[in-house]
Amino acid sequence: MVLYFIGLGLGDEKDITVKGLEAVQKSTYIYLESYTSCLITPKSKLEEFYGKPIIEADRIMVESGCDEMLERAKNNDVSFLVVGDPFCATTHSDLFMRAAKLHIQLIVIHNASIFTAIGYSGLQLYKFGETVSVPFFTERWRPYSFYNKILENKRRGLHTLVLLDIKVKEQSEEDLMRGRLVFQPPRFMTANIACQQILEAEDNTQSGLIQRNDLVIGLLRMGTPQQTIVVKPIEEMANMENLGDPLHSLIIPGELHEIEQEMMQFHSNTIN
Amino acid sequence: MVLYFIGLGLGDEKDITVKGLEAVQKSTYIYLESYTSCLITPKSKLEEFYGKPIIEADRIMVESGCDEMLERAKNNDVSFLVVGDPFCATTHSDLFMRAAKLHIQLIVIHNASIFTAIGYSGLQLYKFGETVSVPFFTERWRPYSFYNKILENKRRGLHTLVLLDIKVKEQSEEDLMRGRLVFQPPRFMTANIACQQILEAEDNTQSGLIQRNDLVIGLLRMGTPQQTIVVKPIEEMANMENLGDPLHSLIIPGELHEIEQEMMQFHSNTIN
Numbered sequence: 407m408v409l410y411f412i413g414l415g416l417g418d419e420k421d422i423t424v425k426g427l428e429a430v431q432k433s434t435y436i437y438l439e440s441y442t443s444c445l446i447t448p449k450s451k452l453e454e455f456y457g458k459p460i461i462e463a464d465r466i467m468v469e470s471g472c473d474e475m476l477e478r479a480k481n482n483d484v485s486f487l488v489v490g491d492p493f494c495a496t497t498h499s500d501l502f503m504r505a506a507k508l509h510i511q512l513i514v515i516h517n518a519s520i521f522t523a524i525g526y527s528g529l530q531l532y533k534f535g536e537t538v539s540v541p542f543f544t545e546r547w548r549p550y551s552f553y554n555k556i557l558e559n560k561r562r563g564l565h566t567l568v569l570l571d572i573k574v575k576e577q578s579e580e581d582l583m584r585g586r587l588v589f590q591p592p593r594f595m596t597a598n599i600a601c602q603q604i605l606e607a608e609d610n611t612q613s614g615l616i617q618r619n620d621l622v623i624g625l626l627r628m629g630t631p632q633q634t635i636v637v638k639p640i641e642e643m644a645n646m647e648n649l650g651d652p653l654h655s656l657i658i659p660g661e662l663h664e665i666e667q668e669m670m671q672f673h674s675n676t677i678n
Numbered sequence: 679m680v681l682y683f684i685g686l687g688l689g690d691e692k693d694i695t696v697k698g699l700e701a702v703q704k705s706t707y708i709y710l711e712s713y714t715s716c717l718i719t720p721k722s723k724l725e726e727f728y729g730k731p732i733i734e735a736d737r738i739m740v741e742s743g744c745d746e747m748l749e750r751a752k753n754n755d756v757s758f759l760v761v762g763d764p765f766c767a768t769t770h771s772d773l774f775m776r777a778a779k780l781h782i783q784l785i786v787i788h789n790a791s792i793f794t795a796i797g798y799s800g801l802q803l804y805k806f807g808e809t810v811s812v813p814f815f816t817e818r819w820r821p822y823s824f825y826n827k828i829l830e831n832k833r834r835g836l837h838t839l840v841l842l843d844i845k846v847k848e849q850s851e852e853d854l855m856r857g858r859l860v861f862q863p864p865r866f867m868t869a870n871i872a873c874q875q876i877l878e879a880e881d882n883t884q885s886g887l888i889q890r891n892d893l894v895i896g897l898l899r900m901g902t903p904q905q906t907i908v909v910k911p912i913e914e915m916a917n918m919e920n921l922g923d924p925l926h927s928l929i930i931p932g933e934l935h936e937i938e939q940e941m942m943q944f945h946s947n948t949i950n
Contacts, residue, residue, distance in 0.1 A: 413790065413794075415695060415788065415789075416788060417697075418697075419696075420695065420696040420697040420700070421695050421696070421697055421788075422695065422696055423687060423692065423693050423694065423695050423696070423789075424691075424692040424693070424694055424695070424696060424699055425689075425690075425692040425693055427696055428692070490794075491790060491794040491795070491797060492797075493794075493795075493797030493798045493800075494794065494797050494803055499800045499937055499938075499940075499941045500937060502941075503940065503941065503944050506944065513903075514798055514905070516687065516688060516693075516790035516794060516795045516798075516900075516901050517687075517695075517789065517790050517794075518685065518763060518788035518789050518790060518791075518794070519790075519794040519797075519803075521793050521794050521803050522762075522763040522765075522766065522788060522789075522790070522791045522793050522794050523763070523765075523788045525763055525764075525765030525766050525791075526765045526786055526788075528765075528771045531766055531791075531793050531809065532808065532809035532810075532811065532841070533808065533809075534808070534809075535807050535808055535836075536804065536805065536806070536807055536834070536836055537803065537804035537805075537806070538804075539804065558834065562808070562830065564807075564808055569804070628788075629788050631785075633786070665771055665772060666771075668771075668775065669771045669774075669775065672775050672778065
């Protein structure tokens, strides 16, 4: 009996690997991790493609340890599906170790994630420094700590991948206090909002390292058929309200080699 | 007519995505990029799986611009297969731009690469700094520049992914001089050799930042069914001659969170 950790890739139901699909087809139970990431395709489409029902593993299930899934994996082949690659979020290391301690056989089937798909921008993957996450600012909570990491990378000539906040299955303060399991609609930060927050951080820290006309790279819907690269001055990107559906990420480039420059030029010419 | 850039993932013929396989099956010509990376599976196995012949795009063909492939893509669906993800090596940006300038429609099908598969180690992807490549030292050429990047990452508490040298389709100096297209057998640096070279760099630079009993993570055959994580003190890893088949990579950890520590502990207990 095997517990498969299977990456779904970034796009639709056909981005699973052939090996992953075979594992799903062998499995008696199929779980879909649905809270650290967001699948572009609805669950029903996956079910149709696999010809099998899928159990959603939401935040509450994953945080409470997925006991049911692990119990079932002792006597059945079970697939645990994760958008992107199965080990891009820590929670799955935790689950992996718990399963291993129960002597469940584990097989990992990797897939694309945003960490590889960014190569499409033309920037070289080995020249990226620390990755940064930008949280939604609120009225009272506007942390600029992420910005220091961007600056550290820039000082070393390195590119920064900026991941943008996702709020999925969040409860409102009131619902949380009253213990009601009612979820807010999902919110996805867009590249323009991220640029606004970065400019605010620069205005407040006055590093001078990021100028308003510096080019940044918007990564829109990477890994889907609608994947688009937008290259614009950061101030201009901050004002673009029409960047379309999620997910978005951003790259703040460091020093650019000739071929990287050419590819940025290419992207800035072909897409508006 | 479409030119597909298709990632094959890291392991065998079944690590292609369903979408990638469909594109291959639609294509009249299939090219396999065979010089920046190394497929664990022989070409013949891919051909058998696809039911189609594959043309090898070697170093000489890629550097000379793949003219034949681009010419064919004007009037036929063509697949360009790359081990891992199609944009982890720069040469393909170049090819991509040339194809775009010829108005060939381009579709990218992403896949896993070492840059995501390292998540299996338990270390968090966003805490990796600049990636480092370690070249084979020769008697007269022993560059330590890669080591400074490891130290820079370590000073900031970041992990370093260390990619190890691959020599595929290299010509000997003599054959090169005589213009003979004879290739040396491929050579793959193993994790123990990389550790020896890192220790030599530390001995010569005396940074004190890497101690002989610091734990490092050997990533062996990632993405294949034989993928193995080895966690050992660097000095001990340097002496391990039995790490098995390529490809190997290495992680020099920075500061570790609790869950990262646990996962390293887990790997060091389960594998010898």
